[in-house]
Structure formats: C-alpha cells, structure tokens
Amino acid sequence: MATSPRATVRQYWVAIRAMIVLTVALGILYPLVITGIGQLAFRGQANGSTITGASGRDVGSSLIAQSFSGKDGAPLTQWFQPRPSAVDFDANGSGGSNLGPNNPDLVKAIDARKKVIEQTYGVTAAQIPADAVTASFSGLDPDVSIAYADLQVAKVAQTRGLPVAQVQKLVAENTHGRDLGYLGDAYVNVVTLNAALAKMDPSGNGE
Amino acid sequence: MTNLWLFLAQFGTLAGILALAYRPLGDYMAITFTTKRDLAPERGFYRLIGVRPGAEQSWQQYLRAVLAFSVVGVLFVYALQRFQQWLPYSLGLPNVHPGLAFNTAISFMANTNWQSYSPEQTVGYTVQMAGLAVQNFVSAAVGIAVAVALVRGFTLRRSGTIGNFWVDLTRAVLRILLPIAAIGAIILIAGGVIQNFNPVETVHTIAGGVQHLPGGPAASQEAIKLLGTNGGGFFNANSAHPFENPTAWTNLVEVVLMLVIPFSLPRTFGRMVGDDRQGYAILAAMGVLFTACLVAGTIFELHGGGDSAIAAAGGAMEGKEQRLGILGTMLFDTTGTSTSTGAVTSAHDSMTSFGGMMMLVNMMLGEVSPGGVGTGLYGILVMAVVAVFLAGLMVGRTPEYLGKKIGGREMKFASLYFLTTPTLVLVGTGLSFAVPALRGSIVHTSILNPGQHGFSEVLYAFTSAANNNGSAFAGLTADTPWLNASLGAAMFLGRLLPIAFALALAGSLAAQDRAPVTAATLPTHRPQFVGLLIGTILLVSALTYFPVLALGPIAEGLHS
Numbered sequence: 072m073a074t075s076p077r078a079t080v081r082q083y084w085v086a087i088r089a090m091i092v093l094t095v096a097l098g099i100l101y102p103l104v105i106t107g108i109g110q111l112a113f114r115g116q117a118n119g120s121t122i123t124g125a126s127g128r129d130v131g132s133s134l135i136a137q138s139f140s141g142k143d144g145a146p147l148t149q150w151f152q153p154r155p156s157a158v159d160f161d162a163n164g165s166g167g168s169n170l171g172p173n174n175p176d177l178v179k180a181i182d183a184r185k186k187v188i189e190q191t192y193g194v195t196a197a198q199i200p201a202d203a204v205t206a207s208f209s210g211l212d213p214d215v216s217i218a219y220a221d222l223q224v225a226k227v228a229q230t231r232g233l234p235v236a237q238v239q240k241l242v243a244e245n246t247h248g249r250d251l252g253y254l255g256d257a258y259v260n261v262v263t264l265n266a267a268l269a270k271m272d273p274s275g276n277g278e
Numbered sequence: 279m280t281n282l283w284l285f286l287a288q289f290g291t292l293a294g295i296l297a298l299a300y301r302p303l304g305d306y307m308a309i310t311f312t313t314k315r316d317l318a319p320e321r322g323f324y325r326l327i328g329v330r331p332g333a334e335q336s337w338q339q340y341l342r343a344v345l346a347f348s349v350v351g352v353l354f355v356y357a358l359q360r361f362q363q364w365l366p367y368s369l370g371l372p373n374v375h376p377g378l379a380f381n382t383a384i385s386f387m388a389n390t391n392w393q394s395y396s397p398e399q400t401v402g403y404t405v406q407m408a409g410l411a412v413q414n415f416v417s418a419a420v421g422i423a424v425a426v427a428l429v430r431g432f433t434l435r436r437s438g439t440i441g442n443f444w445v446d447l448t449r450a451v452l453r454i455l456l457p458i459a460a461i462g463a464i465i466l467i468a469g470g471v472i473q474n475f476n477p478v479e480t481v482h483t484i485a486g487g488v489q490h491l492p493g494g495p496a497a498s499q500e501a502i503k504l505l506g507t508n509g510g511g512f513f514n515a516n517s518a519h520p521f522e523n524p525t526a527w528t529n530l531v532e533v534v535l536m537l538v539i540p541f542s543l544p545r546t547f548g549r550m551v552g553d554d555r556q557g558y559a560i561l562a563a564m565g566v567l568f569t570a571c572l573v574a575g576t577i578f579e580l581h582g583g584g585d586s587a588i589a590a591a592g593g594a595m596e597g598k599e600q601r602l603g604i605l606g607t608m609l610f611d612t613t614g615t616s617t618s619t620g621a622v623t624s625a626h627d628s629m630t631s632f633g634g635m636m637m638l639v640n641m642m643l644g645e646v647s648p649g650g651v652g653t654g655l656y657g658i659l660v661m662a663v664v665a666v667f668l669a670g671l672m673v674g675r676t677p678e679y680l681g682k683k684i685g686g687r688e689m690k691f692a693s694l695y696f697l698t699t700p701t702l703v704l705v706g707t708g709l710s711f712a713v714p715a716l717r718g719s720i721v722h723t724s725i726l727n728p729g730q731h732g733f734s735e736v737l738y739a740f741t742s743a744a745n746n747n748g749s750a751f752a753g754l755t756a757d758t759p760w761l762n763a764s765l766g767a768a769m770f771l772g773r774l775l776p777i778a779f780a781l782a783l784a785g786s787l788a789a790q791d792r793a794p795v796t797a798a799t800l801p802t803h804r805p806q807f808v809g810l811l812i813g814t815i816l817l818v819s820a821l822t823y824f825p826v827l828a829l830g831p832i833a834e835g836l837h838s
Contacts, residue, residue: 074342081328086346088327089444090354090412093451097415098408101456102473105463105498109473112464117473119491119521121481129481132491134470134520137483150485154600163398163478163490165515167597169627169753171727172585172634173834181590201593202600208518208625214600247601253287255526256603265484276485 122266125273133263135162136213146191148230149277150268151215151223151242153261154202155184158210167208181205192226214258217246227268231275241267281580284605288530289572292609295534296541303538304545304557310453311426311446312550320448327444334439337785340427341778343443344420348387348774351413355383358409359401367475368402381762386413388773389421389650391503391510391620391748392739392765394756398514403475403494410510411499415459418506419450421652424777425543428656429550431784432680435792440784450652454539455506462501462535469531470524471497496521504535507650509620509748517610517623518599529606529623533613540617540648541565543655551680555803560658563811567647568616575636576608582630584835594633597625608633611749615640618650620748627727627735627751631835634751635827638738641745642823643815644699650746656780658811662802663692663783665814669800669807678799681792688786695779700822702744702768707737707826709764716760724761726753730837734830739765744772 109117124130131137138160139150146152153160157168170177184204185196200218220242228238245264248257269276316324316331324331335343358365359374359382374382378394385392386409397406423446430440467473476493483489496512500522503510513519523529541564548557582588587596598607602623610623615637626637640647646658667684670677677684684692710720711733725732735751742749743765750756756765801807 074338079342079346082342082346083350085327085329085444086343086350089323089347089447090350090416092323092326093416094354094408094412097451097456098412101460102407102411102495102498105460105467106473106475106495108464109467109497113467116470117467117497118476119472119474119479119493120470120524121479121491124484129479130484131481131489132520134524135489135491137485137489138487139485147485160489163492164396165398165513165519166396167515167518167625167628167752169625169726169751170587170596171627171729171731171753171834172582172587172594172596172630173729173731173837174587174727177587177596177628178590181587181596199592201591201595205591205593205596205598207599208597208623208628209513209515209520209599211515211520212599212601213520216600249284250526250530251291253284254291254530255601255606258600262484269484 122263124266125270130266131262133260134213135211135262136160137262139265146187147277148191148226149275150265151220151227151261154212154215155204155206156210157206160211162211165209165211167210168206192222194222198222213260213262215261217257217259220246220259220261220264231272233272233275238268241271281605285576288605288609292530292533292537296537299538300542300545300561303542305549307454307542307546308549310449311546317452320452323448324444329444331442331445333442335442336438337440337781340440340443341781344424344777344781345774347416347420347447351387351416352383355386355409355413356380358405359383362402362405365402365404367404369478371400371402374400377759377762378757381766384766384770385748386410386508386510387417388746388769389417389506389508389618389653390743390746390769390773391508392743392750392769393510393748394762396514397512398492406499406512407495411502414499414502414506414508414510415451415455416447418455418502418508418651419447421650422450422454423447423652424780425652425655428659428780428784429547431787432551432682434788436790437788440781440788455502458538459502459505462505462531463497465531466500466528467497469528470520471500471528472521473497492521500532501535504532504619504621505539507536507540507617507619509614511621517621523623526601526603526606529602529610532621533610536613536617536619536621537648539651540654543652547655547659553803556680559803559808559811560655560662562808563815564646564648564654564658566808566812567643567815568612571616571636571640571647572609572612575612575633576605578630578633578636579604579608582633585630588630594630597628599623611637612640615747615749616645616647618645618653618745618747620742622749625752626738626749627753631831634734635831635835637749638734638741638827638831641741641747642819644696644819645745645747646815653746657776660692660695660780660783661815661818662811663688664696664818665807665811666800666802668814669810675798675800678793679802681795682787682790683793688783691779691783691786695776695783696818698775698779699744699772702772703740704826706740706744706764706768710736710760719758719760723758724755726755730830730834734834737826737830740768743768746773
C-alpha cells in the first residue's frame with residue numbers, strides 16, 4: 072500500500088474536482104430540469120395538489136390531513152373525522168407515535184379513542200375499525216377506511232340537519248377503490264369529503 | 279382468502295415488471311462497464327477532473343480513489359450543513375450543529391441515510407439537493423463500481439489491475455442512475471409527489487384552522503433516494519408522507535425503483551463472466567430469501583393479535599397509512615430493509631413484535647436479498663465464495679468459483695468481510711448497555727418504549743447503521759453525543775471496510791489464472807448450489823444474531 076504523498080494529494084485533487092462538477096450537474100441542474108418538466112406537465116401535483124374553498128383561496132391539500140376538532144380536542148361532528156395524528160396535523164412536521172406494539176401508553180390511548188367514538192357516534196367498540204383508533208406514521212393521512220366513514224355518516228347528517236342519503240352520496244363520491252383493483256386499500260378521503268360538505272352546506276359549517 | 283389473492287396479484291405485478299427488466303437492464307449495465315467507448319460528456323468530465331480513462335488501477339489504487347472520493351463527499355456535506363443559514367433556499371433554518379452534521383454527512387456518503395433529525399425542521403432545499411441528493415447518486419455509483427470491480431476479478435486473468443474507479447463511477451451515474459431517476463421522478467410527480475421551490479405555505483383550513491404546507495424539490499430526490507437504495511426521506515415520515523408516496527400505485531413504482539437495479543445486476547454478472555446461468559443462480563438465491571421474508575413479515579403483520587396494543591386496536595394499523603394497507607406497507611418495508619435502502623412507509627417501531635423482527639432479519643442477512651445497488655451483488659458474491667469453500671471442505675474438492683481457486687488469501691478477505699458488520703452491530707449494542715455512562719443516556723434519553731422493545735430500538739439502530747440500511751425503530755432519540763458518534767463510526771466502517779475487503783478479494787482473484795473446469799469442479803449454476811448459498815447466508819447470520827434477537831423481539835413476541 073506504499074504510496075507517495077504526491078500521488079495522494081493528486082488523488083484528493085481529482086476527488087474534489089469530481090465532487091464540484093457532480094454537485095453542479097446532479098445537485099443543481101438535475102432538480103431544476105425535473106422541476107421545469109413537473110411544473111409544465113403536472114402543475115397541480117407538483118405544487119402540492121391544493122384544493123380551493125368557496126372563496127377561491129387554498130384551504131389545504133387533498134393529500135394532507137387537517138384537524139376537524141374543537142379547541143378542547145373533541146371532534147366537531149359537523150365534519151368527518153380523520154385518523155388520529157401523533158403530530159396534531161402539523162403539515163410541516165410529519166411523524167408518528169412510534170409507540171411499540173406492547174406499550175401500555177398506546178393501549179391506553181387506543182382505549183380512550185374508542186370511548187370517545189363510542190360516545191360520540193353511539194356505536195359499540197366492536198364496530199370501530201382499527202384505522203379510527205391508530206395514528207398513521209405521517210400523522211397526515213387524509214384517508215380513513217370506508218367502515219370509519221360509514222360509522223360517522225348519521226351523526227354528521229344529524230348535526231348539519233341534512234338527510235342521511237345526501238351525506239351518504241358525498242361519501243360515495245369521495246370513496247376510492249384499490250388502485251388497479253388490487254393495490255393498497257380502499258379509502259375515503261376525509262379532506263376532499265369535508266371540502267365538498269362545506270360547499271354543499273355552508274350554513275352548517277359552524278364556527 | 280382475499281388477502282392471499284391481493285398479495286399474489288401485487289407480488290405477481292412486481293415480479294413481472296422485474297422479470298421484464300432483468301435481461302435488457304442487466305445486459306445494458308454489462309455493456310456499460312465493458313465497452314471501451316467514452317461518451318462526449320464523459321470525455322469532457324475526465325478532462326475537467328484530470329483523469330486518463332484508459333489508465334487501469336490496481337486494487338489498492340482503486341480503493342484509494344474510493345476512499346478519497348468518500349472522504350471528500352463527507353467534507354462537502356458537512357460543510358454545506360454547517361454553512362446552511364447563508365445558503366439560498368434554506369427556509370430560514372439555522373446551521374446544523376456539528377455532531378448531527380458529522381453523523382448526517384457520513385450517513386449519506388455511506389449510502390445509509392440514517393437520519394437523526396427531522397428534515398422539515400433541519401435542512402433547507404439547498405442542503406437537500408446539493409448535499410444529500412448528490413450523495414444519493416454518487417454513493418450508489420460507488421456501490422455499483424465496487425461490484426463491477428469484483429466481477430472483473432473473476433473475468434480477468436493474471437491481471438494486476440481491476441479497472442478504473444473514476445470511469446466506473448462516471449458511467450454508473452451518467453448511463454444508469456441519472457436516466458432512470460429522471461424518468462422515475464416524472465412518474466412520481468404525475469402521482470402527486472411535489473416538485474417546486476415554493477416556501478412553506480400558510481393556509482386557512484376547511485374547519486377554520488391554520489396549516490403550514492411544506493414545499494420543495496421532493497420528487498427529484500425521492501427517485502434517486504429509492505433507485506440508489508439510499509432511503510433518506512425529504513420529509514421526516516419518509517415514504518409514509520403523502521407528498522413522498524401519495525398513492526398505492528406510486529408505492530409500487532417506488533418498490534420497483536428500489537429493486538430494479540439490485541435484481542438486474544446478477545444478469546450483468548452472468549454476462550460479464552460469460553455464463554448467464556451463473557447470474558440466474560445468484561438471482562434465485564436473492565429471490566428466494568426476499569420472497570420468504572416478505573411472506574413471513576406480511577403474515578406476522580396481518581395476524582399480530584398477540585401484542586397488546588395491536589389487539590386493543592383490532593389490527594396493526596398504528597404507524598401505517600390507510601391508502602397503502604398492510605399488504606402495500608409490508609411490500610414496501612420488506613423491500614426497504616432488504617435492499618439497504620432504509621426507506622420506510624410505516625413506523626417499524628409500532629409493528630407487531632415479530633413483524634418488526636423481520637425488518638431486523640432482512641438487514642441481518644447482510645443486505646444480500648437483493649441488497650443495495652452494487653453492495654448486494656458484491657455481498658452475495660463474497661457469500662458465494664464462502665459457500666464454495668464450505669462445500670469444498672465437505673466433499674474434499676478443491677474450492678473453485680468461476681475458475682478461480684479459493685485459497686487461504688481469498689478466504690481471509692471473505693471472512694473479514696462477513697465478520698465486519700456483526701462485530702460493529704454487537705459491539706455497538708453491547709457498549710450502549712454495558713458502559714454505565716452510556717447506559718444512562720441510552721435509557722433516559724434515547725429509548726422511547728419500555729421493556730424488551732427498548733432494547734430492540736438500540737439493536738435496530740446499530741444493525742441499520744452497520745449494514746448501511748438507514749431505517750429505524752424511530753422512537754429512539756438518536757441525536758445524542760454517544761449515538762451520533764457511535765452510529766456515525768458504525769456507518770463509516772460498515773461501508774468502507776467491506777469495500778476494502780471486496781476490492782482486495784477482487785485483486786487477488788484477478789491476479790490468478792483461470793483453472794480449467796474438470797469433473798471435480800463443483801457446478802455453481804445448479805439448484806444444489808443455490809441451496810448451499812442460501813444455507814451459508816442463513817448460517818452466518820442466524821448463528822451470529824440469534825442471541826440478540828432472543829433478547830429483543832422474540833422475548834417480546836413470546837411474552838405478550
């Protein structure tokens with residue numbers, strides 16, 4: 072392995088020059104070109120799939136969950152509820168609970184969430200699907216299972232004074248099957264569902 | 279029953295895509311590394327950096343070039359983080375503190391992408407693009423280069439050289455990684471992955487609240503993060519974040535990006551040694567291990583009723599995304615841990631005891647099922663050398679692989695190779711609990727979950743770092759002086775020592791003449807050898823890691 076200091080210095084000088092050129096090409100040009108193509112061809116997606124409210128202003132992204140709880144943390148039943156979030160729906164600070172499968176704190180949290188759902192929606196514990204009482208890893212999962220959406224329909228309709236069938240129809244419109252029929256899981260997008268609800272029944276949005 | 283069909287349909291689609299890519303991509307990569315022709319931009323690049331592309335290197339020179347390039351890479355990424363606040367598009371974020379910057383710089387050079395930090399709150403767009411994403415490209419290219427150099431060891435006869443590192447690096451980046459990453463990035467944007475330079479946008483939400491939506495060039499980084507089996511997320515939640523992995527079909531695209539090069543490299547190997555069947559044998563061993571681990575992990579997650587929190591919720595959905603479901607999640611996460619990517623789409627910390635154990639096992643196999651880009655191929659070729667040697671001992675034949683004698687010198691390098699990672703994992707985990715001063719910081723600051731699961735968090739961290747995977751039982755708080763330093767060291771040594779041993783082995787093989795095939799030569803393209811190779815991999819990892827697995831996930835799973 073004997074090597075002259077000069078050869079070593081030369082080797083590092085090559086490495087430094089290579090890193091500079093590669094940084095310009097891969098770290099600057101490549102992302103700029105991709106951004107250009109993305110902004111031209113897929114503007115909506117590239118900019119975060121934002122959705123607009125009645126006023127025409129952005130009210131969020133169809134991909135990112137939002138909070139539909141009151142200041143006390145209780146669910147606002149004029150809205151469909153998303154899954155629990157370990158980061159309180161902080162879109163700029165994603166994350167999960169990371170609680171282990173036998174962590175007593177997680178068991179307690181799940182039991183407490185079940186209680187709230189049982190009392191709010193008048194259902195039994197056995198009717199509550201797993202996604203309703205567990206936090207996603209992103210903390211920003213905008214989707215719930217069809218079972219969890221169905222479980223909320225009657226209460227949302229009642230709070231807003233709307234016919235159940237009308238709310239049911241909106242849920243159906245915001246329900247997505249598995250991709251290609253077999254990839255992933257079916258889901259209801261709560262963010263787009265609530266946005267549609269807000270447009271259809273502005274007087275029921277409350278404060 | 280439906281889960282079975284859904285699993286088979288998803289698996290069949292993936293296997294079909296990879297099968298379609300196997301020959302064309304494998305052949306293309308073989309041509310890339312054997313042709314004498316340089317492209318015009320390559321010639322310009324060699325002139326700029328002062329390299330003669332025709333100059334062949336000995337294994338020592340090749341290794342020195344890898345080391346120089348790696349050290350310079352670490353310094354670049356370290357410097358960018360330390361000067362962050364003066365860089366453009368830094369989103370007002372401050373300079374990264376030295377311990378964390380050190381850990382992160384090594385992590386990205388080493389193709390590990392362990393992240394002791396939350397990206398949204400730590401690094402701006404410039405550090406992500408010009409620092410981290412550049413390493414995503416070049417660390418992957420280094421892996422491919424070393425793999426190609428080792429394969430040349432088998433093809434060359436009485437040669438003192440094994441190729442030129444700068445040429446291999448350049449071709450891996452320009453001809454393989456860049457075009458596929460660009461296509462992947464555009465597909466991902468179409469699926470909803472963001473790609474912009476917008477600042478964080480404040481919106482008034484539907485229910486009248488306030489939300490801060492992040493922006494950033496995520497898709498360009500996401501594509502190479504996966505294609506280069508790096509794994510470092512643009513966001514903290516990695517590929518669970520809807521802006522990184524918005525749908526079940528992007529999930530499959532991302533899995534394909536992670537697997538396409540590692541599963542096609544056996545073809546490149548077969549082509550270069552002039553016997554396609556040798557490539558199929560390696561592919562078979564990788565494929566069997568991957569499939570078995572995927573099935574096991576999926577079954578554990580679907581039926582994880584023994585764990586108290588899983589039973590309370592009625593399913594293993596803590597830390598998982600609804601759109602991906604358990605099947606999509608396990609396909610992605612098995613891939614992420616089996617390819618040394620370390621990208622995750624769920625919280626491994628919250629998986630069932632045995633499901634989480636499978637994530638550990640996938641890494642403990644030594645990242646050869648199919649392993650990272652390049653690293654997987656050179657890892658499994660080293661294991662093939664060991665398998666040939668063991669078979670030789672058992673039946674009294676001269677150990678030979680592809681016409682090269684496996685003697686004492688070759689076995690020394692192969693043994694050092696496969697001992698490096700377990701040593702780093704076990705010593706690191708052991709020290710964390712055995713040294714009182716360290717144990718205090720581990721128990722009171724780092725570990726999140728009580729009981730055996732807390733032990734598993736630390737074991738997982740060292741397994742991930744030493745194997746250059748980068749995923750985590752992320753409840754662990756790793757931004758502490760001990761873990762930043764020790765995991766940084768584990769990543770550095772876990773990357774460069776095996777590379778050194780693989781290149782030494784390449785040099786030793788290349789120097790040999792090629793022995794003729796005789797009746798006494800063990801055939802290495804038959805199912806018998808595939809079984810032997812799988813057995814060797816399992817033996818080496820199972821014996822080494824079983825005791826620590828028993829202390830962690832097995833104890834937790836059986837106890838609950």
